[in-house]
Amino acid sequence: MKRYRCIVTGRVQGVWYRRHVAEAAQAAGFRGYVRNLPDGSVVAVVDTPEDSFDEFKAILQKGSPMSHVESIECEEIPLDAPFHDFGIIR
Template sequence: MSEIFRQVTITGRVQGVGYRAWVAMAAQTKGLAGWVRNRRDGSVEALFAGDDTVVTDMIAACHRGPSAARVDAVVVEQAGAALLAQRAAGERFSILPTV
């Protein structure tokens, strides 16, 4: 088991449809660390940290999202552990304010 870090940007109809809450719940259920937030450009950005296969599975789920969402694209980039510092203190996975 090796821990990986991936930063993901999701575009489409992903704001105002419960996408952030869905990401947070799914990531917590899978035992992932990280965060999710809306961006002012209408996209959703997330950081996933955990086992390679679990992170890969979470990214695949992001292509679907909750039923009210319409995902047009999911862009995945490698990330580092330093981005975990953006989480709220004491939380394994956080919903962050819009940037």
């Protein structure tokens, strides 16, 4: 299991992006969270087996019908206390 932090830029705030990502990620069995950042981007942190990471990135890319993802930059970060589900942090 690995933990990744992804920054998503584009039209991703005010268009139900976080909700769509959270619902799709939870349905796929991912654990972590998604949160708006002050600069208009969104951060997503996920615990995932390495071979499922591309599936999670596809969820981030798809977003909501009104969103438009310009870029997704991800980095592996230390895995500390595990998440129990996937949610939205306000």
